[in-house]
Amino acid sequence: MEHPIDHSRPLRVVIIGAGISGLVSSIRLTQRLPNVTIQIYEKNADIGGTWYENRYPGCACDIPAHVYQATFEPNHNWSEFYASAKEIHQYWKAVAAKYECEHHIKLCHEVVGATWDESRAKWEVKVRNTESDEIFSDSGDILLSCTGPLNAWMWPDIPGIHEFKGKLLHSASWDESFDWENKSIAIIGNGSSGIQLVPAMLPRSARIDHYIRGKTWIAPPLGSETIAKLGLNEKNKFSFSEEQLAHFQTNPEAYRAFRKDIEREILGIQAVTVLNTPAQQASIPKFTKHMQERLAAKPELASSMIPGFAPACRRLTPGPGYLEALVSPKVNVISEAIGSITENGIITKDGVHREVDAIVCATGFNTTFQPRFPLLGRNGMPLSEKWKKNPNTYLSMMTDQFPNYFVTLGPNGTLVGSLLLLIEKQVDYITACIAKMQRENIRVMTPRKSAVEAFTKFADKYFETTVFRTKCRSWYKGGSEDGRVVALWPGSAPHALKALSQPQWEDFEYEYSDGNETGWLGDGWTQAERTGDFHAWYLDDEHVDVPRLKGSV
Template sequence: MSVVTIAKESHKNPDKFRVDFKDADSVLGPKASVPENETLPTLYTSSKVAIIGGGFAGVSAGLTLLRVNKEPDFVVFERYDEYGGTWYANTYPGCASDIPALWYSYSYELNTNWSRVQPPQYEMEEYILTVVKKYGLHKHARFRKAITKVQWDDTESNWKLYVRDLTNGQLIIHTAKIVITGHGGLVYPKQFECKGLENFKGEYMHSALWRHDVPLKGKNVIVIGNGCSANQLVPALLKDCDVKSVTQVVRSKHYIMPRVPPILYTVYSLLAFSRFGLLLVRLVVALLAELRFPLFKGDGIITNFIRKVNTAISLKYMKKQTPEKYQDIVIPDFKIGCKRMIYDYDYLPTLHDPRIDLRADPIDHITEDSVVFKNGDVVKADVIAACTGYDLNKSFYSYDIIGRNGVNIADVWRKQGPSAYETISIRDCPNLFVLGGPNSATGHASVVMAIENGSTYVSKVIPKLLDGTYKSLVVKTEKYNEWFETAQKELKKTVYGSAFGGCHSWYANEQTNSIVYPYSQITYWWRMEHPNFSDYEITLNEDKKKL
């Protein structure tokens, strides 16, 4: 375990740490498609382990294989031309980590010189690339490659990954004993849909597919949405991009917490010379966040007290910082935590800027140069920026997974709901492990910490697959179903997008909640540290006898 220090090159040249828009649009845009060129010969490649995705999860998987399992025979398939995932693709003005970066980073590679508690996108990307370079992960990368299908071979007991080269459409069939997926959930933009948008003569873009070539100075910008992305985008438009006006269409309400206390960065800066000091600050941040977990679940005395305290803190801050004319638009009335809480950086104070106008009225239609609201108001628009979130279903079903005996996991998930045993293993999928997958997220913790915990779990279950003792390892179907049923039962007691919480959110749909972890992060850490091998069917290589 060690530390890293980034060069801060990203502050001088942020464009170097952003995906090219054309590359991103070809993968995530409304007209995205995977090219196929059957005139080129099929390439056949192999490795012991295949990793899908080059973001925080994919990098974590690679680092774990090198550091813990001492396994160098792996490849990482990534659709972009560089590592980083979300932090390479999401580049809208103001984009930054929404929680302290000391916690939103790898515990074994802590950064000594974050520029602020919640650093900007390009600095987060530079951190990832600094770690990637340190461990030589570029030699394992297969960039501009898209997975279309992964299929288990019952005869050979390995996986066939069907891969397309995004530059020329060539098919690559890659064989691997183990597959680790880390392609993420908040990936595909949910595009804004409205009558007349196709006739708009200005510029339209989603926050997840930002066009930096579009001039914003002196423009009238319409921002659709007011979640985490909009909370960061709106202040940047006004202060950094010098727009003429911002009209923000508020579609739902959110609890906004005060910004992270500046004392945290002071303490971090004082202790940054020591790895022990950095770990101590990280531990304090994690424990303070974990103390809030009870507010998300149940209706007991302690739960209600913590919920009441956090609600009071948020409402006091929101009422103090929000102009009175907007308070009815932005201040929520559901249980805190039902939607992800937002740590404010500069959003609410920005609402006092005379150039901004908040509107709760829905949009009726769009003309060539204006947005027309249901109440008849017409607002001139040069740019429409959609902060409308992500299509989670598309992420779950972004490529086909065909398990043993030809089981199509998409069919299983459509009937039951996306799930993975202990967030890691999918039924009928031997030797396949998921990082950052179904039910691994939380409303109060760091997703990178969850990914790291998942990587620990994987590192503990794969050694005998790597050395050939095990031919295959797959979660028992009854244990998979038991986990799913127990998790969903527990999640019904929580505030996440449920009747109990009193709101609708991206955490859950009418049937299932496939996003949130049902227990505390301390529980998650413990369970990831202690895999239960009795919940798996294990086939030995020697006699193929199941344990």
Template sequence: MTIHLEASVEPIVEGEQEIAAMLKELNPPALIMSIVHMSGDASVLTRWPSPKIIDVVEASSQSVELLEGGYTKEQGESICEYALEVIRDYRANDCKLPQLNDEVMDQLLDFMCGHHLDDEYRAFIREEIALDGIDQRGLRFDSEAGRQRATQFPVVIIGAGMGGVLAAIRLRQAGVPFIVIEKNSAVGGTWFENHYPGCRVDVPGHSYSYSFEPNHDWECYYPLAEDIRAYFDSCADRYGVKSHIRFNSEVVQASFDDNSQRWQVQVKNSDGQLETLEACAVISAVGQLNRPKLPDIPGRDSFAGPLFHSAAWPDGVSLEGKRVAVIGSGASAFQIIPELAKTAASLKLFQRSPVWMFPNPVYHDKVSTAQRWALKKLPYYSKWYRFWLFYVSIEGVYDKTLVDENWHSENSVSQSNDDMRKLLSAWIESQLSDPALLEKVLPDYPPFGKRILQDNGTYLAALQRDNVELLTEGIERIDARGLVTTDGSLHEVDVIVCATGFHADRFLFPMRVTGRQGIELSDQWGENNGRAFLGMTVPNFPNLFCIYGPNTNLVVAGSIAHNAESQVNYILRCIKLLLENNYAAMDCRQAVHDQYNQRVDEINAGTAWGSPAVSNWYKNDQGRVTANLPFRIIDYWRMTKEPNPEDYHFN
């Protein structure tokens, strides 16, 4: 039976006319689910077809305007009319919810997905949306001995971004002592550091959050950086972990002691003093995108004006009326350009390669009053809405990234990938009238070969402003006046913004990490060839766990929040395995590690981003994909559900 959490929603006090108006703005699939929860009548599922996954590219090509889930306007009106009747009865019954048995719950899942789900996928979804209110991802010890040992198992967490705060919350819930070391002055990680104009997340906010702590008050569907940082900060407060964070402190090195089977973690504190912390385990939550990478251009330091990285945007700087150059055309530049174009006297964008983008009409939109109302007041609407966002972002997309060996084309890797290329191209072409500009912005590599971006038209509109110029010539050097391109032209500017990415292939950089028998992680990995089992554990480095480590970046598998929860779930169960069995340390077996990474490399090589014809930040300088997870999210969830003791040596 599904035990409803009646206190999880606020009372509906609005009048029917107001409710009717708001229902028209909601997500139809989630609304249908809420109807069943309020009425207890699953037969209503026969009134409408199952929702269809129609991405925004496909939707833009439809001759008839479709609502979310592929519903027609008429079907949407029918859903809203019936929902209003059900809400009326629900309120007349004092907002009491009928209990739904497992058979009805299975019907709801099958309806939402449009087909019968196997038991494993069903279990995965049930855990993710937790309709029964039970959080299955926390750590629970099976024995009193394990709980007692937990109190003597100190953990050092490095980083207070999404992953670090999540790990801290889970450890506190389990009664495991911990300290979080954070180099910045506040919680947020990348969302604290990146506060350039226009900075926002490119997955829906209602999915970019912890499953156990939904946020119904996002201002925008795709929240701005400050709102995301504030969310993680509020989570740290609400779950009582902020007092465990040492801000303005940085881990210099961490060494595993073979005798004590513990880690010695050297920390440079806010006053510049060094302190050594002893820990039974170390969790690295520094992520992949935490060390800005400035371009290696001759004369960079000779520029007379301000030159800075987009991830180190100076507080209070104003570029209004300035002549500005932006180096780079990736995700950060994509967000920065439309904002700077509004006020700069002139804006020159130096592009190395164009980016694929798909249309998203709500990318800059604020969350409607109706949506906030439904998330807070319609039973289970928020759960199913989160699931819908999650489901549509992963299903039907993954296969479009895989290489068909019988497909031979320079700018696509399969028929379905080429179909997407044509749709994306048509959308880009529809916004441009200048053939010369179109030639510059239209990519000639397969979709998903580089990070694919989204826009509501503002980026391409910005490129067509009179004060904006897109340049594709290479930069030969920088001098005091500006940038000199390979054609010999000098581009005089007042400010240079480097939107040139991060040292994404230098995991745990610049910390010095030493494992068993004095083995240096930098030697084992090399400068930029990080490998880990499941992206989390590394042979010769016992009880060292990585969140968002090598080969865990998501390209088409939904929100990174889902991935972080899978990783923290696995790490917690590794700790439980140690404590329940009275072990001191666990060390990943080399053969297990190598076999896993061989599989990772093979699958990555068969994707659009792994193609040897494509260069991107996902690869190191040897051409190996070090960043991306090549599996579906359901596969990774299964892999990280429980650690297999046979994968490790124990001491």
């Protein structure tokens, strides 16, 4: 081989999506890998993914902002404990600018197809320019999907929905010019978006009809212990005072300790998810009391709101102000199923017709993990077919028959607590895989089918002992009541960090460039020798490992 042993083979990485995962990937690949070309295609007109697309009234993170940020780029200036979508989007814009991610990104470019070319060991990618509608081809040695599980919003399947003559909106495609002052509004859905929309739209609306398909637990605020210590107030959206912000800015160690306290508190949620533990059993009366107290002005709502299933079976949502909004005389909570939509309102299955000026669908996304475009692996295998019944993966990021393909936040790849830790660790793992391909002359890398099957069995066995397998309709189970848990990591956040800290290289199959398994040895020389820059680095202090003597400090 005509290259030194420490030569890094040049590789091209095509990344789909410039949300948080795409940005972190851009930063880490650039930081840690030489000889890598990165191209990110983003369908939207701006970066940010979820936090660019979701701009509905009240949109915010229901995880404390101080754990919903990059570990390497702490923000001491979050104005609220639960940051708004706008503030989160601005934070990631600043991160992207600081690390020059824009050099790798093409906005308004949507990937519409990807096919594995076995002969060239490359992914052939079809891309559509959304402004000109032009479709062109690109190729890469690695294909990395960073689209996330909640990026394809859907209208609800309700007869007559597009016959409505008033204003029809979806929470994930909000018309910011819409003015709901003194209008009657129907809000369909009580997932996290609906829970935020109701209190946000209530003050200016004339009336809200809130249609709820199923019962859901409204949790006390996540991070409530820290909130109490800081004396934050729900009435002002848990905003920080100028003195508190100044303290964070001038005391980095105190700020680090504050972040660690929140992390520990958030990670404690995991105990609630394990069946028959004291924490899980105590959560039911605790959450019931919380909801009953906040619904005290309309106690009859408790029976239609409080679920029979265990807390955390569906995604736990704190929803500050939501329950208080439901007891307002301007809010009508309707649990009767919707039958159809007319030109001027909604008819429930009991025959009641309610006229409204606008309908807001907070009805969620396609959560099946099906790719949004044709993605063909070996022998033309469509990923949509492979994952149709069982989206099985290896460690949530890879699957057999799809070489050199990685995904962040894929099946079994999200967490109950803070997601940012997992995103960073997944990107670290993927970076290590690409580095190995560069270092060891690897042309093709694929997880073994047996490793994929083993991880699937491990996940299923883990979830048997958790509340997620109890009967409730949840996107964790692809929108079903009792299906396989396909969204969550099978374990705690620290468990995921440990599992992804060091790849198990024996779980992969490899093909080498030119069929040469020893190609990584190069030509018998190192790069420094060939450039005349060799300086016996192995004698530098950081490379000399001095054994510690017994009794030494």
